[in-house]
Amino acid sequence: MDAPAAPVAEAIPLVTPLNLLLASLAAYLVYLRYKPTTLPTLPPQPPPLLYKPYTPRTLQRYNGTDDPRVLLAVKGTVFDVSAGRSFYGPGGPYSIFAGRDASRGLAKGLLEEELLTSVDAPIDSLDDLTAQEREVLDGWFETFEGKYLVVGELVNEGQEEEK
Amino acid sequence: MSSDIGYVTYTLVAIVAGLLLLPVLLDGEPDGPAIALFHQASVAATRRKKESAIYRSRETPFGFPLRQGLGIQQGYTKRNGDVRDIWKVFMQKPGQLHTILGNDKVVHSIDTLDDEIDKLGEYISGLKTSRARKVVAVYLPNSAENLVAGFACAFYDFTFVPIQYPAEVEVVEEKLRNTDAEILIMPAASLDLNDLKTATSLKHVILVVEEGSRHLDFASEPTATVTLKEWHDIAANGKKGARPEKLDESQPHMLVFSKNLKLQKNEVVPYSHINIVSAVSAQATFLPPKDQLKQSDVFTPASTLADQYTRIVTYTAMLAGSTVIVNAVTPPSGSLQSSCENAIPSVIVVPADTLANIYRMSKAAQCELFHEWMHIYQLRKLVRYGQAPKSSGFARFNDYDRPNLGQNLRLIFVAENPAEGTKPLTCNMLNDLRAIMFSKIVYAFTYPPAAAGAITQTTSYDYRPGKDTATFKDTHMGPPMSSLEIKLRDAAEYTVENEDEPIGEIVVAGPSVTTEGEYATGIIGRWRNDGCLALGSKD
Numbered sequence: 001m002d003a004p005a006a007p008v009a010e011a012i013p014l015v016t017p018l019n020l021l022l023a024s025l026a027a028y029l030v031y032l033r034y035k036p037t038t039l040p041t042l043p044p045q046p047p048p049l050l051y052k053p054y055t056p057r058t059l060q061r062y063n064g065t066d067d068p069r070v071l072l073a074v075k076g077t078v079f080d081v082s083a084g085r086s087f088y089g090p091g092g093p094y095s096i097f098a099g100r101d102a103s104r105g106l107a108k109g110l111l112e113e114e115l116l117t118s119v120d121a122p123i124d125s126l127d128d129l130t131a132q133e134r135e136v137l138d139g140w141f142e143t144f145e146g147k148y149l150v151v152g153e154l155v156n157e158g159q160e161e162e163k
Numbered sequence: 164m165s166s167d168i169g170y171v172t173y174t175l176v177a178i179v180a181g182l183l184l185l186p187v188l189l190d191g192e193p194d195g196p197a198i199a200l201f202h203q204a205s206v207a208a209t210r211r212k213k214e215s216a217i218y219r220s221r222e223t224p225f226g227f228p229l230r231q232g233l234g235i236q237q238g239y240t241k242r243n244g245d246v247r248d249i250w251k252v253f254m255q256k257p258g259q260l261h262t263i264l265g266n267d268k269v270v271h272s273i274d275t276l277d278d279e280i281d282k283l284g285e286y287i288s289g290l291k292t293s294r295a296r297k298v299v300a301v302y303l304p305n306s307a308e309n310l311v312a313g314f315a316c317a318f319y320d321f322t323f324v325p326i327q328y329p330a331e332v333e334v335v336e337e338k339l340r341n342t343d344a345e346i347l348i349m350p351a352a353s354l355d356l357n358d359l360k361t362a363t364s365l366k367h368v369i370l371v372v373e374e375g376s377r378h379l380d381f382a383s384e385p386t387a388t389v390t391l392k393e394w395h396d397i398a399a400n401g402k403k404g405a406r407p408e409k410l411d412e413s414q415p416h417m418l419v420f421s422k423n424l425k426l427q428k429n430e431v432v433p434y435s436h437i438n439i440v441s442a443v444s445a446q447a448t449f450l451p452p453k454d455q456l457k458q459s460d461v462f463t464p465a466s467t468l469a470d471q472y473t474r475i476v477t478y479t480a481m482l483a484g485s486t487v488i489v490n491a492v493t494p495p496s497g498s499l500q501s502s503c504e505n506a507i508p509s510v511i512v513v514p515a516d517t518l519a520n521i522y523r524m525s526k527a528a529q530c531e532l533f534h535e536w537m538h539i540y541q542l543r544k545l546v547r548y549g550q551a552p553k554s555s556g557f558a559r560f561n562d563y564d565r566p567n568l569g570q571n572l573r574l575i576f577v578a579e580n581p582a583e584g585t586k587p588l589t590c591n592m593l594n595d596l597r598a599i600m601f602s603k604i605v606y607a608f609t610y611p612p613a614a615a616g617a618i619t620q621t622t623s624y625d626y627r628p629g630k631d632t633a634t635f636k637d638t639h640m641g642p643p644m645s646s647l648e649i650k651l652r653d654a655a656e657y658t659v660e661n662e663d664e665p666i667g668e669i670v671v672a673g674p675s676v677t678t679e680g681e682y683a684t685g686i687i688g689r690w691r692n693d694g695c696l697a698l699g700s701k702d
Binding site: 012014016018019022023025026029030033037039040041042044045048049050051052149150151 | 168169170171172175176178179182183186197198201202206207208209210211212215216547627692
C-alpha cells in the first residue's frame with residue numbers, strides 16, 4: 001500500500017462547528033461571570049399580631065368556625081391556640097373552650113358548658129376556687145404560656161378603650 | 164474531520180477549561196453566609212398598640228433571657244461577674260498590655276500593674292472626702308494608667324469618671340462640678356489647678372509624671388490648695404490595700420458625659436457594673452466566631468478611652484486575652500496613622516468622624532486610572548464574592564494617599580453617636596472604606612444616655628451595597644445587641660403602622676440599658692425588613 005504523496009497542507013478552516021461551539025461556550029462562561037447578579041430574596045416575615053383587649057363577646061368569634069383563628073382566655077390572658085387546632089378547634093376534644101374564658105373549666109378539669117361564664121356576664125373572678133383548683137389552673141396557664149402566643153387580655157364590656 | 168482540530172480549537176479548549184477551573188481554584192469562600200443577612204433580628208410575634216414588635220438579637224430570641232453578664236464559671240454555676248472579672252480574666256490569659264511612647268514600645272508587666280491597682284486603691288481609700296463614696300475623675304490620655312485607674316475604681320468601689328483628654332480647662336471644670344468629683348488623676352502640669360479649685364469640690368490630685376520628668380518635684384507646690392501626689396511615688400512606695408469582697412451594686416461604677424437629645428442638654432449618665440459587663444459580653448459574642456477578638460489579636464483603641472464604646476470594646480479585647488496596645492495619640496487630635504504606628508494592630512476602634520474624613524481624602528486621592536480600577540475590582544470582590552479586600556503589594560502598588568496601618572489590620576469598629584452629631588456612614592461609603600482600609604468594618608449605633616456599648620451593630624460580613632438615590636442615601640446600623648431589646652413607638656408624624664417599614668421613636672430595654680425598664684431615646688428610627696435598624700425616615 002502506497003502512502004499517499006506528501007500530505008497536502010490543508011488550510012484548517014477557522015470557522016468550524018466545533019470552534020463555534022467552544023467560542024460560544026467561552027463567551028457564555030464570561031457572561032455568567034460578569035452578568036449583574038440579583039441577591040436572592042426571602043419571603044417577608046408575617047406581620048406581628050396586635051396585642052389588644054378582648055371582651056367575652058368579641059372573643060366568641062374566634063372559635064375556629066366563624067374565624068379561622070382559635071383563641072381562648074385563661075386567667076384574663078388571651079392565647080392564640082390555632083397551633084393546637086386539633087385539640088381546641090371545631091371537633092376537637094376541648095373545642096368547648098374555643099373563643100371562651102376557659103379558666104373555670106380548666107381549674108375544675110371538667111368539660112361542661114354550664115361551668116363556663118356566659119358571654120353576657122361579667123368576667124369570672126374565680127374567687128371561689130379551692131387552693132387545689134387554683135394550682136391546677138396555674139399549671140394550665142404555664143403550659144399555655146410556654147406553648148402558645150399571648151395575643152391579648154380579656155376585659156369586661158366597655159373597658160376596651162381604657163387599655 | 165480530524166483535520167478540523169487545529170491550534171484555534173486547542174486554544175479555545177484551553178480557554179474554556181480555564182474559565183471553568185480558575186474560579187473554582189481562585190475565588191475562595193465568602194466571609195459569611197449571604198442568606199443570613201435577610202432576617203438578622205428576632206421579631207416578636209405580637210405587638211402593642213402604637214408600638215412596633217419587639218426586636219432582639221438572634222442570639223437571644225424570645226423565651227431566652229437577654230445577655231446579663233460575663234457568664235463566668237464558678238463551680239457548677241455561672242455568674243454575671245462585674246468589671247473586676249475583666250481584669251482577672253485578662254491576667255489569666257496570655258494577652259499583654261503595651262504602651263506606645265513615640266517610637267518606643269513599653270511592655271508592661273501585668274503583675275506590676277495589678278500591684279499598682281492595689282496601691283492606688285489603698286492610697287485613694289485613705290484620702291479624706293466629704294462624701295462616703297469616692298468619685299475619681301480620670302483626665303488622662305489613652306495609657307496604661309488610664310486603664311489601671313479604671314480597674315482600681317472597680318476593685319475598691321469608687322465611682323470612675325473618665326474625662327476626654329485633651330480638653331479646655333472650662334470643660335474639665337464643668338465635668339468635675341457636675342459629678343462632684345473630689346479626686347482627680349491627671350498628667351502633671353496639664354491643667355492649672357488653681358483655676359480649677361475655685362468652682363469644684365476638688366480636694367486631691369494625683370499627678371502622672373512621664374519618666375523623663377520625674378526628677379522634678381511636682382507634688383510639693385507651696386501654693387497648692389489641694390493635696391498633690393505623684394503616681395510613680397504611689398507605685399514605688401505605696402502600700403498595697405486589701406480589695407473589698409463586695410461591691411455596692413446600687414451605686415454606679417462609671418459616670419459618662421453625654422448630650423441628651425430629648426432634653427437638649429448635657430447630662431451625666433451613670434453606668435452600673437451590670438450595664439458594662441452585659442455590654443461587654445454582648446460585644447464579645449456578637450461577631451461570628453472567626454471574626455471575634457482572639458488571643459492572637461493586637462488591639463489598639465484609636466479613639467479616646469473616655470468614649471464609652473471605645474472602652475467597652477477595649478474591655479472586650481481584654482476579656483478575649485488579646486494584646487492591648489495603647490497610644491496617647493488618638494484621633495481626633497492626632498492622626499489615625501500615628502496612633503497605630505509601631506503598634507501594627509489587627510483590630511482598632513476609630514471615631515466615625517475620622518473614618519468619614521479618611522473616606523473623603525482617600526476618594527479624592529484616587530486620581531489615577533489604576534487606582535480606580537483597583538477600587539472597582541475590590542468593590543466587586545466585596546459585593547459579589549463577599550470577601551473583604553486584603554492588603555498586598557499589588558494592591559498597594561503606586562498607592563494613593565491613604566492611611567497605612569500595617570498588614571495585620573482585619574477589623575475596624577466604628578460607632579455612630581447621634582449625641583455627638585456624627586455624620587452617618589452610608590452602606591456604600593462603608594464598602595469604599597473597606598476597600599481603602601483593607602479591613603472589615605463593624606458599624607455600631609450608640610447613644611450613651613440610653614445604653615452602655617452599642618445598641619445595634621452591623622455584622623462583619625454585611626457588604627450589601629446601598630440603594631442610593633439622588634435624595635436618599637441608604638444606611639443602616641444592623642441588628643440589636645444581645646444585651647437589650649428594641650422597639651419603635653409612634654412619635655409625632657411617624658407611625659409604626661407605616662405600610663413598608665415601621666418608623667418611630669427608638670425605645671430600648673435590657674441589662675445594658677441605663678434605666679430600669681424602658682428608655683425612650685427620642686431618636687427616630689426605621690426598622691428594615693431585613694432586621695436592621697436605620698435612622699430617620701426614607702424621605
